[in-house]
Amino acid sequence: MQVGFIGLGNVGGKLAGSLLRNGVDLTVLDRKPDLVAGFAARGATAAGDAAALMRGCDVVATCLPSPAASAAVVEEMLPEVAAGKTWLEMSTTDDAEIRRLAALIEARGGAAVDCPVSGGCHRADTGNISIFAGCDRATFERVLPLLKLLGRRVLHTGPVGSASVLKVVTNYLATANLVSVCEALVTARAAGMDLNTAYEAIRISSGASFVHETEGQVILNGSRDISFTMDLVAKDIGLFQAIAERTGVPLEISPLLNEIFRDGRARYGPRALSPNIIRRLEEATGLDIRAPGFPPELIDDEPEAPGHEVAPAGAARPVAAR
Known part of the structure; x- marks a missing residue:
């Protein structure tokens, strides 16, 4: 599976790093060339633009700072969307906007998942972050192996928009x-x-x-x-x-x-x-709220472990219709 990742900032760069660390064939894109160059030096392929990334990949994940940024990227990728293509929206975004963009993807035969993460950059860096995934059950089961590389605990939240x-x-x-x-x-x-x-x-x-x-x-x-x-x-x-x-x-x-x-x-x-x-x-x-002995940045000291699906309390884990 060829995976693309757009947005290599504080969170996205760490998520993409987990994919690279786990041997995923990864192509990356960011508006900052130095971030792309850093990933290329580690074995990723650099994409020229979002359309080329979608054209060459089976799954494209985005992790961007605003709904407007996500919309612009989807518009650029859209002509290259076809059956078998999947978009993972890992940004924190507006639920109405993710449903609008997902409908555009689905109209061209692709699949869309809103799958934001939670737990902090330090856990994104180690693959121990939690992931919410909003999509139909069949799509969720198809992307779950990839999500388990990105995060420790993965929760299927319901249809597109619910995760957001x-x-x-x-x-x-x-x-x-x-x-x-x-x-x-x-x-x-x-x-x-x-x-x-x-x-x-x-x-x-x-x-x-x-x-x-x-x-x-x-x-x-x-x-x-x-x-x-x-x-x-x-x-x-x-x-x-x-x-x-x-x-x-x-x-x-x-x-x-x-x-x-x-x-x-x-x-x-x-x-x-x-x-x-x-x-x-x-x-x-006029008080200074500092104390000795605390770290300057957060470090996740929990060992990286394979991810798993979390079932909601009191509910049976659903399965896709066959």
Whole structure:
């Protein structure tokens, strides 16, 4: 199987690296020539454009920063789509837009899967990230061997668009937890608590969370480096708010989070690392929320292992019609 990958940024480059590391015949494309050259030096083939990539590959994955970027790439690839071609959309995107683009792919005989990832860049780098996959069951079973090379836990979420909804839901929860972790650490420090002790108290208690144990470490280190920026957070929580408005859910926390990150982007710039949202509280209190002994970046110390499908709790794993 010839696989193409478009978008070699913070997440996409690590996902594509997992394919290359596992011996997949890989062709790559990115608007930054140095990223393409780095993959070519490791054995990948460089593509000239998106149309050529789709023409020469059985499966093309995209991991791009915005719905508009994904739409532009699909429009370029579309004339080369035919029966037997599959598009994997691994970006975090709008569910309505992914359904629109999937319909274009399917109209030409191809298959489309929205399969965003969750778990952080450090897990994308080791193949231990989680993957949501929205598509019909037969397509899911066809692409599952490839998804199991890209990630550890793979969940079939339902039809195209469902994975994108759930990805936005999980990113909203992570953002809400990031802001609450920032508030907790600043308040603990203001109350005179040792931050190393405060971190450990939260970690072993009912306040524990994935965000605290990962992003909390680089916040306390001072690097705030999770390879994710405020503009991307703003996009994701904006998509979540849009779903709520479309479905008539009167949210209370979400509008406040959107305002917090609008202010963060205005203060520190759209490309500021997202944990730097804590600087709003550091500046307001005059406190320095750093502590010794924490790493400057996240490293996944879980050994890489073969991926597997995850069945929803309380539900039998579905099978494709034969």
